[in-house]
Amino acid sequence: MEMNQNITDDVVKCATDRAADPGIFPACKAGKSEYTASERSSRGGVDFPVSVVLPAGGTGERTGLRTPKQFCTFLGRPLISYTIHAFERVSWIQRIMVVVAKENTELMTDIIQRYQHTKVQTVPGGSTRHRSICNGVLALGEDGEDKRPEVVIIHDAVRPFVEEDFLYKIVMTAKEQGAVGAIRPLVSTVIATTSEGYLDHTLERAKYRASEMPQGFTYDIIYQAYKRCSESDLEFGTECLHLALQYCGTNAKLIEGPPTLWKVTYKRDLAAAEFIIKETLSQSACVITGPSLHAVTLAGALWKAFGTFGMVHLRGLDGLAISGTMTEPAPLIMELASAAKPRNVLLFGIQLHQPNDLEQWERSALRVAEITSALIRERNPALVGQLLQA
Amino acid sequence: MEMNQNITDDVVKCATDRAADPGIFPACKAGKSEYTASERSSRGGVDFPVSVVLPAGGTGERTGLRTPKQFCTFLGRPLISYTIHAFERVSWIQRIMVVVAKENTELMTDIIQRYQHTKVQTVPGGSTRHRSICNGVLALGEDGEDKRPEVVIIHDAVRPFVEEDFLYKIVMTAKEQGAVGAIRPLVSTVIATTSEGYLDHTLERAKYRASEMPQGFTYDIIYQAYKRCSESDLEFGTECLHLALQYCGTNAKLIEGPPTLWKVTYKRDLAAAEFIIKETLSQSACVITGPSLHAVTLAGALWKAFGTFGMVHLRGLDGLAISGTMTEPAPLIMELASAAKPRNVLLFGIQLHQPNDLEQWERSALRVAEITSALIRERNPALVGQLLQA
Numbered sequence: 001m002e003m004n005q006n007i008t009d010d011v012v013k014c015a016t017d018r019a020a021d022p023g024i025f026p027a028c029k030a031g032k033s034e035y036t037a038s039e040r041s042s043r044g045g046v047d048f049p050v051s052v053v054l055p056a057g058g059t060g061e062r063t064g065l066r067t068p069k070q071f072c073t074f075l076g077r078p079l080i081s082y083t084i085h086a087f088e089r090v091s092w093i094q095r096i097m098v099v100v101a102k103e104n105t106e107l108m109t110d111i112i113q114r115y116q117h118t119k120v121q122t123v124p125g126g127s128t129r130h131r132s133i134c135n136g137v138l139a140l141g142e143d144g145e146d147k148r149p150e151v152v153i154i155h156d157a158v159r160p161f162v163e164e165d166f167l168y169k170i171v172m173t174a175k176e177q178g179a180v181g182a183i184r185p186l187v188s189t190v191i192a193t194t195s196e197g198y199l200d201h202t203l204e205r206a207k208y209r210a211s212e213m214p215q216g217f218t219y220d221i222i223y224q225a226y227k228r229c230s231e232s233d234l235e236f237g238t239e240c241l242h243l244a245l246q247y248c249g250t251n252a253k254l255i256e257g258p259p260t261l262w263k264v265t266y267k268r269d270l271a272a273a274e275f276i277i278k279e280t281l282s283q284s285a286c287v288i289t290g291p292s293l294h295a296v297t298l299a300g301a302l303w304k305a306f307g308t309f310g311m312v313h314l315r316g317l318d319g320l321a322i323s324g325t326m327t328e329p330a331p332l333i334m335e336l337a338s339a340a341k342p343r344n345v346l347l348f349g350i351q352l353h354q355p356n357d358l359e360q361w362e363r364s365a366l367r368v369a370e371i372t373s374a375l376i377r378e379r380n381p382a383l384v385g386q387l388l389q390a
Numbered sequence: 391m392e393m394n395q396n397i398t399d400d401v402v403k404c405a406t407d408r409a410a411d412p413g414i415f416p417a418c419k420a421g422k423s424e425y426t427a428s429e430r431s432s433r434g435g436v437d438f439p440v441s442v443v444l445p446a447g448g449t450g451e452r453t454g455l456r457t458p459k460q461f462c463t464f465l466g467r468p469l470i471s472y473t474i475h476a477f478e479r480v481s482w483i484q485r486i487m488v489v490v491a492k493e494n495t496e497l498m499t500d501i502i503q504r505y506q507h508t509k510v511q512t513v514p515g516g517s518t519r520h521r522s523i524c525n526g527v528l529a530l531g532e533d534g535e536d537k538r539p540e541v542v543i544i545h546d547a548v549r550p551f552v553e554e555d556f557l558y559k560i561v562m563t564a565k566e567q568g569a570v571g572a573i574r575p576l577v578s579t580v581i582a583t584t585s586e587g588y589l590d591h592t593l594e595r596a597k598y599r600a601s602e603m604p605q606g607f608t609y610d611i612i613y614q615a616y617k618r619c620s621e622s623d624l625e626f627g628t629e630c631l632h633l634a635l636q637y638c639g640t641n642a643k644l645i646e647g648p649p650t651l652w653k654v655t656y657k658r659d660l661a662a663a664e665f666i667i668k669e670t671l672s673q674s675a676c677v678i679t680g681p682s683l684h685a686v687t688l689a690g691a692l693w694k695a696f697g698t699f700g701m702v703h704l705r706g707l708d709g710l711a712i713s714g715t716m717t718e719p720a721p722l723i724m725e726l727a728s729a730a731k732p733r734n735v736l737l738f739g740i741q742l743h744q745p746n747d748l749e750q751w752e753r754s755a756l757r758v759a760e761i762t763s764a765l766i767r768e769r770n771p772a773l774v775g776q777l778l779q780a
Contacts, residue, residue, distance in 0.1 A: 271661050272659065276661075
């Protein structure tokens with residue numbers, strides 16, 4: 001940004017949206033699932049009522065953290081809000097029944113209000129996973145037969161990356177087959193152990209799969225399965241598909257899901273989840289430059305290098321910048337960043353010292369690219385408004 | 391840092407060591423494993439030769455990256471170098487036989503030289519995992535019977551977080567029992583599928599475990615197992631423990647390992663690995679301040695807040711800073727950072743504007759804490775030498 005003829009420094013600004021705004025979380029990408037938009041239209045849309053049961057009663061034992069992992073925040077937004085949003089943006093999903101432990105009801109109500117979730121109702125959890133899911137299923141049927149969903153999706157609050165195409169596949173298969181579950185190949189070999197802690201035998205990997213979420217059921221089947229199952233199932237069972245098989249005689253269809261369906265379980269998974277959130281959000285970053293030829297060329301190169309984000313050349317800023325001819329760039333960026341923050345935009349400044357020779361210029365351009373890339377990747381709110389030097 | 395009486399700004403510097411220096415990677419923490427140092431001394435040390443086979447032939451298929459994941463870099467150092475270092479720092483491990491695909495031999499030789507690995511030899515990989523491990527085991531025996539290890543540890547290049555206490559347990563058990571493997575509880579329910587893709591049955595989770603690495607064998611058992619096994623085992627088998635059982639009649643002892651033993655498999659695991667590396671390294675950050683009372687108080691508070699890192703109050707810096715009375719803080723920090731970089735120290739500057747009233751002071755102190763925390767957590771080399779404003 002050429003602020004006047006005496007100041008030859010250029011400012012390249014890099015602004016990234018924050019996750020806190022549900023509106024900018026990008027929709028599912030094409031080509032990631034077997035069901036594309038065109039397949040959906042050829043098979044027909046979802047013209048029957050679908051609702052979701054989302055058990056969120058976990059205690060966070062395995063992450064070693066005090067906050068249950070579904071309530072851990074990523075870029076200022078709790079994990080469960082990402083999961084809810086993944087369902088809320090699907091037009092053919094009516095209701096999301098979140099099953100939450102009594103001690104977290106207030107927190108959950110806060111989250112629903114703050115992130116403006118509109119399809120969510122809450123119901124108190126039970127003492128085990130199955131009792132909680134059962135409460136959710138029953139709550140979906142309480143408003144009378146005509147309001148009952150035809151298909152129920154059961155998912156986990158700690159699997160935030162489920163996409164519409166895959167949900168479509170789950171729901172259509174549930175309608176046809178009665179029960180359906182997502183599976184993944186096993187990452188490790190599974191072995192049977194003796195009671196003394198020795199190897200008994202190794203399972204043949206090709207015949208087995210990891211059972212993941214989401215799962216789908218017609219309302220009737222999941223309702224009957226919970227109505228008929230034993231106290232021991234409610235206490236010790238782990239698998240809804242197993243209940244459907246045992247109590248309704250329905251062999252669930254199994255569909256391989258994408259690797260992003262994995263469950264946030266350990267502390268390291270929180271970092272992995274943050275990485276995926278950041279990677280997805282990085283698509284909505286933009287670079288703003290002043291009108292100087294060098295700056296525009298450089299911003300163009302950055303745009304090409306990072307590929308995924310759009311570039312905005314905001315001429316209006318120059319006017320702002322020279323409103324007082326003596327305006328220093330550092331306070332200006334801090335001021336702009338403060339103004340941008342309430343609109344969920346993270347703004348960082350990079351000051352490029354316009355060099356005299358080509359070699360220096362190349363070095364500076366490389367620094368700008370490095371810093372821009374780091375800012376986009378890290379999306380660190382603590383560095384907002386800083387004027388970095390390239 | 392009070393640079394002279396006219397400049398009242400304080401500079402708090404935050405320097406963090408880089409992973410690239412193998413010397414600063416911290417040793418294993420106490421209390422993380424069942425075998426503590428005192429147990430080791432009561433059970434006696436490892437007084438027999440132990441070597442490692444480290445297959446590193448993976449193609450990186452599942453991460454979706456061009457670089458095989460063992461060669462992906464974290465904070466400037468490839469993943470496999472962290473894994474090698476985890477073994478190299480254990481005094482009773484003699485040799486590490488890295489099995490590497492022919493096309494990566496040169497890259498591996500580079501890594502060994504650059505990160506000064508001293509216990510490593512390489513051997514060309516085979517067409518399958520078992521052929522590769524077999525090559526490694528045979529290579530360990532080539533120097534004659536007297537140089538043969540008594541116990542062989544088999545591990546994965548993409549499991550960098552193995553600790554000495556757990557290796558001790560593996561090695562002592564291998565010596566006693568002939569074969570031993572690390573296990574973990576199953577994260578997902580395992581299900582058997584019909585050939586048509588329907589649920590056949592659900593496995594009872596309590597009886598099964600995920601088989602992980604490291605595994606340990608006496609040299610004789612692993613050598614005989616590979617000598618006797620079939621071509622089909624070498625081609626399609628996945629589990630060394632299974633070969634020991636089938637061809638040597640040895641039921642391996644199974645030991646539960648820590649969650650950090652997990653295998654870097656998907657792209658998200660790279661983020662999880664980086665998180666653990668950063669978390670471990672954050673223990674070696676320090677805060678440097680000038681002598682002003684406010685700055686020292688603040689640095690003390692930061693030191694308490696972050697707990698794990700030591701504080702250095704480097705008086706000498708003041709001398710540097712005022713060597714020319716008109717030295718601007720920004721270029722000075724850039725200069726110091728350049729000087730520190732070859733010594734693997736990342737140096738960042740934070741300029742604290744000494745405020746007039748208490749409320750402002752609290753706000754500034756909070757900003758310093760925020761920025762310091764972010765810098766320590768992210769360890770971003772692209773931001774080295776920046777003077778950030780608090």
